Amino acid sequence: MTTPDSSRQEQSFEERPTMEQLWTPANKVTLLRLCLIPVFFIVIISPWPSWIPQWSNADTYKPFVAAIVFAIVAATDSLDGYLARSRNEVTTLGKFMDPLADKILVTAALLALIELGKLPSWVALIIIAREFIVSGIRMVAASDGIVIAASWYGKAKTVAQIVAILLFIVKDSHMVSDLGAVFSDRFYLFSWAVMIVALALTIISMLDYFSKASELLGFSSSEKSHKKSKKRENAFISKTHALDANDALSISPENLFKEAKELIQSAQKYHLSVGTAESCTGGLIAGELTAVPGSSEVVHGGVVSYVYEVKERQLGVQRSLLEEHGAVNEQTACQMAQGARERLNVDVAVSATGIAGPGGEEPGKPVGTVWLGLSDAHITYARIHHYEGNREQVRMQAVRDAIAMLQNSVNTLSEASANTNK
Secondary structure: OOOOOOOHHHHHHHHOOOOOOOOOHHHHHHHHHHHHHHHHHHHHHOOHHHHOOOOOOHHHHHHHHHHHHHHHHHHHHHHHHHHHHHOOOOOHHHHHHHHHHHHHHHHHHHHHHHHOOOOOHHHHHHHHHHHHHHHHHHHHHHHOOOOOOOOHHHHHHHHHHHHHHHHHHHHOOOOOOOHHHHHHOHHHHHHHHHHHHHHHHHHHHHHHHHHHOHHHHOOHHHHHHHHHHHHHHHHHHHHHHHHHHHHOOOOOHHHHHHHHHHHHHHHHHOOOOEEEEEOOOOOHHHHHHHOOOOHHHOEEEEEEOOOHHHHHHHHOOOHHHHHHHOOOOHHHHHHHHHHHHHHOOOOEEEEEEEOOOOOOOEOOEOOOEEEEEEEOOOOEEEEEEEOOOOHHHHHHHHHHHHHHHHHHHHHHHHHHHHHHHO
């Protein structure tokens, strides 16, 4: 049985599976999109005009009928996304079905165009290969607790692909071998121009993912950045170990307020914003920061996420990770911190998830086990702490070390900014 944060009462509450409403309006629209894909494929591939002898020019209108069906199916992608966000009904099933439906639709259209002789196979190879590569990169990143956000390149790529496919369907062209015939057909040229733009965006968006995951994939060009990140982690570890050794169980409110005030002043000086994602500390980190006058210029907000559902929906923590490994682990702490940074739109965010006691321990995770995570523009990482003392002492030590992590990040970001401006 996985252990959540804090007491036995919290354990039973957080570990109880939260039943999602699977068939939300958004998921129904996504399912409709999946069901309409075979309809589109039949409309564009099958010789259905011969089945309707009463419609003498059905062959002429066949490409337009197929294009209308394709456009309707593609449009449902925006509709289900809007419904999920506006109704706050983002579900695990929806996260699985939505990108799957998009990829199946585009693949079906490309294969149909190839079978009809309207498009060369190398176009489909580029587009489909990109999807496999990007999915692989995101999978590797997710395994390390890193979420790679989609950029505008990906969105522009999707729009360009849809428009290009529509043009090739409507035009009902065939691959022309005569160069003169190619240039005499302006619509043919326009269709290929849009397709080339779509292919360019496909490749660019893939390279954007490679760039964002360069350090994760171990490219030599990111070795310096990786060493710098490890240096930051080691510096923080040394500092917090010294704190633990000196005053693990005696943290005065005055000293804690002083450290929070120093952090707020540093962040104000360099115009940096801060956010928190807390579980076992229950908002104490945000409370300590906002106790400082003027903290509203720095602290954008915080998320207190005791249950799995809040961690998943508000912070983007993977449900599969929570169900398999529980809430107290490195990846959860990383995803909480990164989710808070992205959703609160801050420069740096800290997270805390652990077992403050009394009770709730399990093999390998005794009372006092706390993972603290941090995410800024350069690094996302988490460190484990084994605190001593009662519930209140464990939580206060976590608050102190979380503030130290934030201070370390603010110092590093300010140094980076100063070097950039030189």
